[in-house]
Amino acid sequence: xxxxxxxxxxxxxxxxxxxxxxxxxxxxxxxxxxxxxxxxxxxxxxxxxxxxxxxxxxxxxxxxxxxxxxxxxxxxxxxxxxxxxxxxxxxxxxxxxxxxxxxxxxxxxxxxxxxxxxxxxxxxxxxxxxxxxxxxxxxxxxxxxxxxxxxxxxxxxxxxxxxxxxxxxxxxxxxxxxxxxxxxxxxxxxxxxxxxxxxxxxxxxxxxxxxxxxxxxxxxxxxxxxxxxxxxxxxxxxxxxxxxxxxxxxxxxxxxxxxxxxxxxxxxxxxxxxxxxxxxxxxxxxxxxxxxxxxxxxxxxxxxxxxxxxxxxxxxxxxxxxxxxxxxxxxxxxxxxxxxx
Amino acid sequence: xxxxxxxxxxxxxxxxxxxxxxxxxxxxxxxxxxxxxxxxxxxxxxxxxxxxxxxxxxxxxxxxxxxxxxxxxxxxxxxxxxxxxxxxxxxxxxxxxxxxxxxxxxxxxxxxxxxxxxxxxxxxxxxxxxxxxxxxxxxxxxxxxxxxxxxxxxxxxxxxxxxxxxxxxxxxxxxxxxxxxxxxxxxxxxxxxxxxxxxxxxxxxxxxxxxxxxxxxxxxxxxxxxxxxxxxxxxxxxxxxxxxxxxxxxxxxxxxxxxxxxxxxxxxxxxxxxxxxxxxxxxxxxxxxxxxxxxxxxxxxxxxxxxxxxxxxxxxxxxxxxxxxxxxxxxxxxxxxxxxx
Numbered sequence: 001x002x003x004x005x006x007x008x009x010x011x012x013x014x015x016x017x018x019x020x021x022x023x024x025x026x027x028x029x030x031x032x033x034x035x036x037x038x039x040x041x042x043x044x045x046x047x048x049x050x051x052x053x054x055x056x057x058x059x060x061x062x063x064x065x066x067x068x069x070x071x072x073x074x075x076x077x078x079x080x081x082x083x084x085x086x087x088x089x090x091x092x093x094x095x096x097x098x099x100x101x102x103x104x105x106x107x108x109x110x111x112x113x114x115x116x117x118x119x120x121x122x123x124x125x126x127x128x129x130x131x132x133x134x135x136x137x138x139x140x141x142x143x144x145x146x147x148x149x150x151x152x153x154x155x156x157x158x159x160x161x162x163x164x165x166x167x168x169x170x171x172x173x174x175x176x177x178x179x180x181x182x183x184x185x186x187x188x189x190x191x192x193x194x195x196x197x198x199x200x201x202x203x204x205x206x207x208x209x210x211x212x213x214x215x216x217x218x219x220x221x222x223x224x225x226x227x228x229x230x231x232x233x234x235x236x237x238x239x240x241x242x243x244x245x246x247x248x249x250x251x252x253x254x255x256x257x258x259x260x261x262x263x264x265x266x267x268x269x270x271x272x273x274x275x276x277x278x279x280x281x282x283x284x285x286x287x288x289x290x291x292x293x294x295x296x297x298x299x300x301x302x303x304x305x306x307x308x309x310x311x312x313x314x315x316x317x318x319x320x321x322x323x324x325x326x327x328x329x330x331x332x333x334x335x336x337x338x339x340x341x
Numbered sequence: 342x343x344x345x346x347x348x349x350x351x352x353x354x355x356x357x358x359x360x361x362x363x364x365x366x367x368x369x370x371x372x373x374x375x376x377x378x379x380x381x382x383x384x385x386x387x388x389x390x391x392x393x394x395x396x397x398x399x400x401x402x403x404x405x406x407x408x409x410x411x412x413x414x415x416x417x418x419x420x421x422x423x424x425x426x427x428x429x430x431x432x433x434x435x436x437x438x439x440x441x442x443x444x445x446x447x448x449x450x451x452x453x454x455x456x457x458x459x460x461x462x463x464x465x466x467x468x469x470x471x472x473x474x475x476x477x478x479x480x481x482x483x484x485x486x487x488x489x490x491x492x493x494x495x496x497x498x499x500x501x502x503x504x505x506x507x508x509x510x511x512x513x514x515x516x517x518x519x520x521x522x523x524x525x526x527x528x529x530x531x532x533x534x535x536x537x538x539x540x541x542x543x544x545x546x547x548x549x550x551x552x553x554x555x556x557x558x559x560x561x562x563x564x565x566x567x568x569x570x571x572x573x574x575x576x577x578x579x580x581x582x583x584x585x586x587x588x589x590x591x592x593x594x595x596x597x598x599x600x601x602x603x604x605x606x607x608x609x610x611x612x613x614x615x616x617x618x619x620x621x622x623x624x625x626x627x628x629x630x631x632x633x634x635x636x637x638x639x640x641x642x643x644x645x646x647x648x649x650x651x652x653x654x655x656x657x658x659x660x661x662x663x664x665x666x667x668x669x670x671x672x673x674x675x676x677x678x679x680x681x682x
Contacts, residue, residue, distance in 0.1 A: 029370045031391065047391070049622035050372065114619075278455075281390035281624040281656030315622030319664045326660050 008252045009154040011196050014161035017063040021159060024062050024094060026051050028163075030170040030309070031280065042307040043295060044178065046167055049284050049315025053086040053114070055240075056163050056190055056313050061087030061148060062094070063159030068146040069095045075145030078102070079132040082111025083240050083314050084150040089120030100145070102135045108239060111316050127234055151189030151247040161193030167309055168201035178205045179306035182291035184313045185209035185218050185261065187243035188250030194311070195257040205309070206259035208300060210291045212238040212266060219261035221246050222254075237266045237321070240287030240314055262300065267328065268293040270321075274329025276312065277322060286321065288314035296334035349593045350495040352537050355502035358404040362500060365403050365435060367392050369504075371511040371650070372621065383648040384636060385519065387508055390625050390656025394427040394455070396581075397504050397531055397654050402428030402489060403435070404500030409487040410436045416486030419443070420473045423452025424581050424655050425491040430461035441486070443476045449580060452657050468575055492530030492588040502534030508650055509542035519546045520647035523632035525654045526550035526559050526602065528584035529591030535652070536598040546650070547600035549641060551632045553579040553607060560602035562587050563595075578607045578662070581628030581655055603641070608669065609634040611662075615670025617653065618663060627662065629655035637675035 031045040052058045057080075065076055065088060075098045078088040085101040092099035099120040103112060104127040115122055123139070125132050140147060149156065171178055181198050183191045191209045198207055209218045215238070217230045229245040236242065246254075264272075269286040272293035276284040284292070291310040294300065302308050372386045393399045398421075406417055406429060416439045419429040426442040433440035440461040444453060445468040456463055464480070466473050481488060490497065512519055522539050524532045532550045539548050550559045556579070558571045570586040577583065587595075605613075610627040613634035617625045625633070632651040635641065643649050 026372065029391070031367065050370070050388070054622050277624055277660075281395050283618055283622040283624060319618075319660075319667050323660045323664060 005154045007154065008249045009158040009161070009196065011200050013154060013158035014165060014193060014196055017155070017158040018162045018165055020066055021059060021062045021162065025059055025162065027166055030167060032174065039304055040298070041179065041302040041304055044307060044309045045280065045292065046163065046309065046311045047282055048163060048311060048313050049282055049288060053090045054315045055083040055087065055288065056160055057083040057087030057150070058090060059162050060156035060159035060189060060193070062091040064148045064153055064155040065091035065095055065097070067155050068148070069097060071146070073146040074098065075100070075143060076148050077136050077139050077145050078148045078150065079136050080150055081107045081239055081242065082115070083316060085115040085120070086111065086118065086316065088148050089115045089118035092120065093118045100139050102132045106234070108316065108318055110318050114316065151187035151243070151250055154249060157189045157193045157250060157253070159193070160190040161196050163190070163311065164194035164197030167194070168197055171202060171309070176307055178202060178309045179302040180206045180208060180300040181309045182208050182210050182262070182294055182300060183311045184241060184288060184290045185211050186241040186287070187247040188218060188254055189247060190313060191258070192250035192253035195254055199257040206300070207257055208259055208294070209254065209261040210294045211261060211263050212236040212241055212269065212290060213263045215241060216261065216263045217245050219263060221251065222258060222261055227251055238269055238287035238290060240285060241290065262294045264290050264293040264297065264299070268297060270325040271329045271332060271334065272296060273317065273322065273325035274327070275334065277326050278329060282312065283315040283317060283322065284312045285314050285317035286325070288312050346495045348495065349590045350499040350502070350537065352541050354495060354499035355506060355534060355537055358496070358499040359503045359506055361407055362400060362403045362503065366400055366503065368507055371508060373515065380645055381639070382520065382643040382645055385648060385650045386621065386633065387504065387650065387652045388623055389504060389652060389654050390623055390629060394431045395656045396424040396428065396629065397501055398424040398428030398491070399431060400503050401497035401500035401530060401534070403432040405489045405494055405496040406432035406436055406438070408496050409489070410438060412487070414487040415439065416441070416484060417489050418477050418480050418486050419489045419491065420477050421491055422448045422580055422583065423456070424657060426456040426461070427452065427459065427657065429489050430456045430459035433461065434459045441480050443473045447575070449657065449659055451659050455657060492528035492584070492591055495590060498530045498534045498591060498594070500534070501531040502537050504531070504652065505535035505538030508535070509538055512543060512650070517648055519543060519650045520643040521547045521549060521641040522650045523549050523551050523603070523635055523641060524652045525582060525629060525631045526552050527582040527628070528588040529559060529595055530588060531654060532599070533591035533594035536595055540598040547641070548598055549600055549635070550595065550602040551635045552602060552604050553577040553582055553610065553631060554604045556582060557602065557604045558586050560604060562592065563599060563602055568592055579610055579628035579631060581626060582631065603635045605631050605634040605638065605640070609638060611666040612670045612673060612675065613637060614658065614663065614666035615668070616675065618667050619670060623653065624656040624658060624663065625653045626655050626658035627666070629653050
């Protein structure tokens, strides 16, 4: 809906983003689950639900909103089902400007409530019948402001990459070269930011995007070499991962850097949410747990003596979904799960 | 039930404990909630539910069990309603010896299940009619082993103190001298370990023990100058904080170091559990949330320009209790709560 840079961000852009947002973001812990189960690789879990606003989205949003403020904007507009919305809303509050969020009417109530708690105006729309971009364009035309795309924006991708810097530094501190890094993937902005850093700093690690089954546009796009769309606009419990197609900028970054994409069932994502509650005491939402699910199901094919980094990307979940997830995990724990942590 | 050292631990014992257990414990993050609400002091939250076994108890247990192994023991025995049980059970599993836990029959099922998941034998007893010490003594007589008391043991207190070292170091790194440090308190072992360190490293900080209303034996004992008991053995939702009376060793450490003790209602503890879920995405149990509740209710009387450190001490909670807590928090948020984190 506005002209965006057509140049993908670089590793140096991630370093610049970190200098810009580090005073405002939390350096989230990388939890080493130890000792590993004899038949499973060592698991290192990036606890991004602890991030401000409960997801990695605050990183990219705060970088983009901060730049918007420096450019003189007093209003930002975003389209988001929830986590990007909260990131943009809270960044706008932090930097003292207004925010308008165009949000699907079926977004989890907890996400709308938390977005409004940061002072943003929320404009709901029907995911099946209305055009969110047209709604956002109308707001921008009538009121002015800077549009903050959730992933088709170099500043947003660079901000998400700061999560990758922390992973690389913490692996260095542990003296550990992971075999694989697994990242939840929707439009591909987080994956792109992380892969910019990991490909450079931990070149021995295979990087995987992880998607819900049925929303595997990244897997099919990587295989085809061109960006393909999902057949359905909604219907997964992973409400954070419903982008129709890979973003163009992120796909340029990811295509040469990813080892591939992995898909997990909604059921496995829920069980991973239950695992995080039972074993890590961390609240994670289904879409934020897909990389953990993939690792616990052994999809990355890392040998027992190896190590896998998984990103838990967000924690904005309804209690009812959490309770359902815990029950699903207890009924069927992951076979290769490490001992109590 | 066994001869225990009658000498309280020292700051140097805490340093020795850290050298012993650091390879096995998690250095948990101190989360700085920023920016603070204009009328509330800055809040720093120690995320100990992320600790192995979900509570600080693993610190003291692993120090004591490791020492027991070095003394040649192949079996440890403990009495605990749950968190100490899990700590001892997992420490025994880690160091390759057996564990027996005498546990009240009304302990939360999640705690019994997690204790058994670490391979320990659990002997249930009736809190009202049976003598847990006699049960433990019989096991020790028949099978041999080392008893690990939850707080009347210098090795346990020294292990808990490692949490205080991390707080002091993180405050130093932030360039921050907190006005108050609030610690959940039952027998007083965690409070003693933390106060040993904080009184030395952050001498400007007032240290408070925080208890559930009706179980304020520490407050009354500090006021009386001698150890007094609670009238009731049970009945608070804070199942982790039901010790009848302050431990002797901890009381000797705490008495000259504490500014006092604060009491919070069960309702406030539940609302603090809801706050942690909604705002921090961390799972905490009611007993582990009393210090947070006290801070959010402003009980430490710290001015808006000051800073308060609160310890979240454990996260082993039933989903039903969590859901009830979130509902209570939404119905009545804390007035002085900081903005969305």
